[in-house]
Amino acid sequence: MDTSPDLLFRSLADPTRRALFERLCRDGELTVGALTAEAGVSQPAVSRHLGVLKQAGLVRDRQAGRQTHYRAQPRALSPLLDWTSRMAGFWESRFDSLEDLLGRMDQ
């Protein structure tokens, strides 16, 4: 699992993509057509969003005849849920504050 948190965040920053991903987490494998029916956007748009999710490792596709089926790969989220990744971000931001403070301190 080497998907960068950055890519995951960008993929999930879009509400339509998040909704698609969430629906796949909830409902299991679905076709592009079934996803489009509830997405509120056109089928080409849904396909584009699925492409981005796929690139981030968040979904996998399977071709069956003329239909493409998608399913969620929620484990791809683990870099964001892993405490070590969260804490690395935490300490980076605290070090920013620390440097800011040091700049304001005497000597």
Place this chain on the structure above:
Amino acid sequence: MTAPATRSVVVEREIPHPPEKIWRALTRPELMEEWLMHNDFQPVVGHRFTLSGNWGGTLACEVLALDRHRSLSYSWNHAHADPAYALESTVTFTLTPTPAGTLLRVEQQGFSPGQKQAFGGASAGWRDKLARLERLLDAGGTAPTPTPETEQ
């Protein structure tokens, strides 16, 4: 059930200030509050203290080791109703003088008792996790910022 694996995170930064000055910022409660969290820290091994975040959560800590101007280590335990966010860990700061100032290193070692559950969780849990992600993104950022603040 197997014991959760211990993991660690290391963040290093060269800072253009001498170790003595950084040491003050790391060990004086009023200065710690400015960059870290509100606290009742005392630079005494065995002293138990609390770090409180402005989100209302707290971390239970105890000074484990102290080597003036060089290194400081304390426990960093976070109780949380959601085991995915509970954490038992140790934080160690190391200060090494460099020509330009100080290399400041923090290493956090420990484990999150619920990490496994978080990964293996049923799909219902993902809704909540995505909501969390969304709040986090709304809060600004590209980076997965502080653990504690993002969760309650």
